[in-house]
Amino acid sequence: MYEFDWSSIPGAIPLLANGLLITLEVTLTAIVVGIVWGTILAIARLGSNPVLSRLAAAYVNLFRSVPLVMVILWFYLIVPQGLKAIFGNDIGDIRLTSALVAFALFEAAYYSEIIRAGIQSVSKGQIAAGLALGFTPGQTMRLVVLPQAFRNMTPLLLTQAIILFQDTSLVYVIGLSDFFGTAYKVGDRDGRLVELLLFAGAVYFVICFSASLLVKRLQARFAK
Amino acid sequence: MAYNWNWEVFLQPSVTGDDTYLGWLLTGLKWTVSLSLSAWVIALVLGTIVGVLRTVPNRWLSGLATAYVELFRNIPLLVQLFIWYFVLPELLPPALGDAFKQSHPLWQQFFSAMVCLGLFTSARVAEQVRSGINSLPRGQKAAGLAMGFTLPQVYRHVLMPMAYRIILPPLTSEFLNIFKNSAVATTIGLIELSRQAQQLVDYTAQPYEAFIAVTVLYVLINVTVMFLMRRLEEKVRVPGFIGGK
């Protein structure tokens, strides 16, 4: 029978905490940039300009049909080229930068679909009422439609954030030491991969399960 | 810094000499497709069972099913994969664990990835199945029972045929997800599409061609699946029902 030995975990807590910070940094950046860029994409897609609408649709469909692993690898390939063009050859470790860019642009595609559905869930009568009050289309969108849309889709945005939090573990493919990457490296170093992987799984579970309970409670309150 | 485009790289013989680089890509495609399809079968079967259990009037069974769904939904896919691949063989009885570790590496990778993807996706399918069943009018179950059907018969003949039709669109996106998620298997070395993309970068020094080719293949898989599922939706459409003719 396998004999568990959890002794390498306590000593590795500072390392793991550092990793968790990287995980959170990637997650939060992707949420913020993803929602802003996703909102712009959604509005462009629903807007009356056919060229912008097509471009936004193409962006969203492309990102949504390619695996996240490939997107991370793509940006790990492209971002250094871009940075070199700007800063010359002295660019240091670009793994974090390219992960941040990859996740932000990738998540924007998913967020934009949620936001688009949210905007469409606001009744046409509301837009008409906004315009009738003399708002410009832009004001109607900003003051009338978007506040209602975001209220309707908050639970979905949060659920997507939980998925995103889990997905950030995929930065493993470019060797970035996020929480999972650190756990793996520590386990590999100490020959205690079994314990470290189970520990990492448990930590993710506790965080994500608690977060999803909170979302559910929020949803129940919104439904009232 | 100019990049030297060279699309003919795919026709060159690979370093191993027995194949072209295009052949590598096709091998990757073959593994991606067979991994995804076999995991999808597992996901559909288990997802249906678990989803149905979540709706049955028995607290123990539905509680068990809920725990299953929460477990697989709240741990990252990559972590689950590593647990199946690195942890499980250690925890199995030694004879079984050793047998696994002595089998062909490709088989180990494929088996772990298939079980992992299948179970991961089954939790999501279960959620769809449950919401499909719950979206049916409550009277349907009562009507089935009133005619003398047993509860399993009500599920089999009355509830499931409609529930499946209702959840076909979200099931389609789960089906698409399984192809995308299969790329995670690259982390344990399975030579599926995204692994082959990385290998091509290493061996040919033509990264853009390799990545573009693989990206296009993923997009093609996407388009094909959507086309087939659309056809299926049309085929099972119920006349007179919402969305019917």
Next chain:
Amino acid sequence: MIEIKNVSKWYGQFQVLTECTTQVQKGEVIVVCGPSGSGKSTLIKCVNALEPFQQGDIVVNGTSLSDRKTDLNKLRSHVGMVFQNFELFPHMTITQNLTIAQEKVLGRSKDEAREKGLKFLDRVGLMAQAEKYPGQLSGGQQQRVAIARALAMDPICMLFDEPTSALDPEMVNEVLDVMVELAKEGMTMMCVTHEMGFARSVAHRVIFMDHGRIVEDASKEDFFGKPRSDRAQQFLAKILHH
């Protein structure tokens, strides 16, 4: 045929039925009425055990529902039920709707089930719709199919749970006509309905319920002539003024 003895039922703390007692003789037509929330639909659903009850007993054709050994599925297959929202199975053609339970529950052959189903479909005047799907029929037509579907099981009695209340007014009569005909043939029927015209023409007895209790249980003549309770009088006054 149906004996309801002291039945009480709770949803958690909330009591929905309080000591309901009545019986239906073979060949009798009973109309159950009362304001919404009075428990009339719940009571009728208890008769074929679609709703469980905590106290009392219901005996259908000699079989006790509270007896744990009773095969509820078998019992239900002998008791026909028609629902407010028809509850035809939307993914099956009309013919399949009529035959599926005959085949899967009663074990009849495909041909036998089809013959029987179509016979009843013809009786409700919808032979031309046999190969259509429920969604392609009007509400009144769907409800007539639902009645045919129940009859094809050769039920010993029929339960109707507000069969016309989800229908547009112009479709009510086509369904009532089928029910009147059925009553005249001597089918044992228990009908939750507000259609007092139907009650006047074919019911033998009328049961009035309020707040989960059976307040009146009287012959048709007595009920419409001189209902004893104030609530029943108020209810009748409201309904008749519509």
